[in-house]
Amino acid sequence: MVQGTSGQTVRLTVAQAIVRYVAAQYSVADGERRRFVPAALGIFGHGNVAGLGQALAEHADRLPFVQGRNEQALGHMATGFAKATKRRQTLAVTASIGPGATNLVTAAALATVNRIPLLLFPGDTYATRRQGPVLQQLDLPGSGDVTANDTFRPVSRFFDRINRPEQLLTALPQAFRVLANAEETGAVVVALPQDVQSHAFDFPVEFFEERDWPIRRRAVDTEEVKHVAELIKRAERPLVIAGGGIHYSDAQAELTALGKQTLLPVSETFAGKGAITEDGPWSVFGIGLEGSPNTNRLAERADLVVHIGTRLTDFATASQSLFANPDVRFASINVVEHDAVKQGATAIVADAKLALTALAAELDGYCVPAAWADEVEAARAAWVPVRDAALDPDTRFPKEEHPELPETDAVLTQGQLIGLMQEHARSGDTIVAAAGGPPGDLQKVWDATGGRHAHLEFGFSCMGYELPAAMGVRVADPDPAHRITAFIGDGTFIMMPTEIVTAAQEGIPFTVVISENHGYQVIRRLQMWRTGEHFGNEFRYREGEGALVGAVERAEAAAARADRLEGDYLKIDLAQIAAGLGAEVRRPTTAAEVRTALDETRGARGPVVLVVPTIPHADLPGAEAWWDVSPAEVWEHVDTSEKLAEYGEGLAMQRWHG
Known part of the structure; x- marks a missing residue:
């Protein structure tokens, strides 16, 4: 028994305590208070039905439960919900042990990579171990404490395994701290051994009182703003790259206002799509491997790139080949310092909404050089009719x-x-x-x-x-x-x-x-680009005998090439x-x-x-950007020398920016 300040306790199972605690947590952002986790999703199996299943049934009025069909999909549903709420809410997902749990690993990785809060409660194998190796246990000879759920560790921002009931008293507050932290958020995994879920404990009553978790906006350092503003003022051809952080910070209006005020050309990454809320001569569409080719030409000439709320992956940078100006410099706004300093940027480590407001004030009266504004508008005007015709x-x-x-x-x-x-x-x-x-x-x-x-x-x-x-x-x-x-x-x-x-x-x-x-036509397109021959990407019947039965024998008889997936x-x-x-x-x-x-x-x-x-192989106009995908250096049946030469030309364009 652990007593709170009042000395009062309530006896609950671990699962019951989790449900009651989760239901009492609230996020607070910009004065708006919401249930942090308004519902739970899941599929029950032997690893969670008697524990969390019982608790969710008992407390369905506190935490509604939605039955799903695939654990990975339920994790994606929760992530889509969290992204749509601008990271102010998420959903909890529970799964049984073994494959039910590992089905969630992909969902966890997606949430962590995209910096989206996701709360997972996978079942785990028995903590008491008296049962011997149980159904779906790894049972490794060299590691008695490793379970399938350890696969979550590299794809989670927080991982804990509850082997005793009282561990919830520290684990759950830490879990919600990470969920609410813009710099650390991602997948939060609380693994629950099957037996421990049903174990009872005398919890402090105060543990289940409503608690608010502020989603804080990291304050702006005025000196950092001045440094970035000075770089912009000195630049002849500045360009902005807007990422998903604009959405999470709810800074679309501030970014749009900055573009209108300064005519700074603003491009968008995938996650940043829609960061600009109004059309204008400074809005230059997507950037990188699937962006507008005209935007990419501007990026090649830019002497200052300001990246905001983005991780700058290889699709945005064309595998570090896009920024071709030998004098290019970088500045950034990002709440995560790890991302802010990429490309050696002069960084404003702060909330995007606050930073853009401060930057706009510092740039009062500034406008990009007229020659650059004209070039930006011309590039934009050249792309619009091409886009419209394709659509x-x-x-x-x-x-x-x-x-x-x-x-x-x-x-x-x-x-x-x-x-x-x-x-x-x-x-x-x-x-x-x-x-x-x-x-x-x-x-x-x-x-x-x-x-x-x-x-x-x-x-x-x-x-x-x-x-x-x-x-x-x-x-x-x-x-x-x-x-x-x-x-x-x-x-x-x-x-x-x-x-x-x-x-x-x-x-x-x-x-x-x-x-x-x-079929998988975009990968076929890549395959043709890098090899000149397609294989295994369209949905076609197999030629010849049309079955895998006997495939080994046919391969050994050197007849496999005639039996490819090249039918109707x-x-x-x-x-x-x-x-x-x-x-x-x-x-x-x-x-x-x-x-x-x-x-x-x-x-x-x-x-x-x-x-x-839709017509296969009929693609939109290309982005005229390079991607670092290497062709085979040797191939018995195909001459790849031309592809390798083209690839080598791309490698020569790659630059390190530090």
Whole structure:
């Protein structure tokens, strides 16, 4: 027994204590108080049903529970919810031991990479050990205290294993401290041995009183602001790169105001998409591998790059080949010092909203040099008609001029499908994408101004995130006037469609738009770029005998090359799959049919799936940026010398900035 200041205690199991504690925690940001964790998600198994399952059933009025279908998807749903609430709330996810727990590892990594709070309670193997090796225990001969849950350690910002009830008294407050800390947040994992979940303890009553966790804005150092302002004033060709930190800080208005005030050209990363809320001559779209080629040309010439709220991954920097000006310098605003000093930047380590306000005051009366403003406006003006033409759904794609493209029933390109969604989008709508072609295309051409939101997860580029994350966004934004859309390819849909069942069960209205282009086409595109030959990326039947049975014998007989996946496209009825999972389904083909389907399903009360055939291999205009993906240096059947020479030219452009 541990007594609090009042001396009063309450006897609870570990699981009951967790539920009561979690339900009593609140976040406070900018004077707004919210339940930090308003609900729990999970799937029960032998490793959590008698512990957390019992506690959640007993205290369903305190912490509502949502039954899911795949633990990884539930983690993504919680992360999508947390991102949509600008890291002021999250959801708890529980799983059984073994595979149920390790299914959450990918979700944990995604949350940690993207700096999003996620609270996980995976079951764990017995702490008492008297049972001997139990079902799903690793049972390693050299490490008696290692369990499958130790795989969470490198992908979490906080990890603890509760081997005794009283450990909750320190573990849970530390867990919530990390969740609420903008500099440290990410996946928080509290592993719960199956037996300990049901063990009882006399907890201090005060432990379960409501507690507020302030989400603090890191204050600005005025000297740091002055240093960055001076660099901007001295620069002839400054450029801003806006990342996801703009959204988490709720600093879109401040960034937009700074652009209008100074004409500093502002580009956006994937996570930063929508950081600019108004169109203007200083808004220059996406940057990097899937950005506007015109923006990338500006980045090559910039003599000062100010990166704000971004980790500056290789997609943004074109694998460190983008900033080609020999005199380029860097400045930054970031709440995380680790990210602030990247590229040797002169840093303002502070909250983005506060820092941008201070920087605008320091730059009062400043405007970028007229020659640079003219160059920026010209670059922007050159890209807009190219983008608009690629998105125009009423211009028939000339398939007859492209005999190299495979024959399908599709009449629209993926770009034209995006154009249709763009013309349908209204203020308050959110589009969600994460892996494959959709996020890259949205980064390049989507207009996220005018109150339209883009939720692009590309820090971990995780297939399967989009659909459950869109559900999380909908939970965060229940306004029926706002449409929440997950934009995915058929490869992602086949990988993880199961939470449609959860959406139907819970009445979660959201839309999935599937670009049916028959495979992992963006990776095929990369494969062709770097090797000149495609293999294993399209959804095709196997030639020859068409089965893996006997494959070893055929390979040994040197006949494997004749039995590749080069037959007709697979006949997969995505619409029937979605309908069987509980969605309202349409399969529009033409632009008019897509418009009708979008209009008629807006405001639906449950999940909606639109399966739209799109022309394979018909891509948007390229970004004209380089990516460090090395071709094979030797290949028995293919001459890669040209590809290697091209790769070598890219390597020569890479620079270290320090």
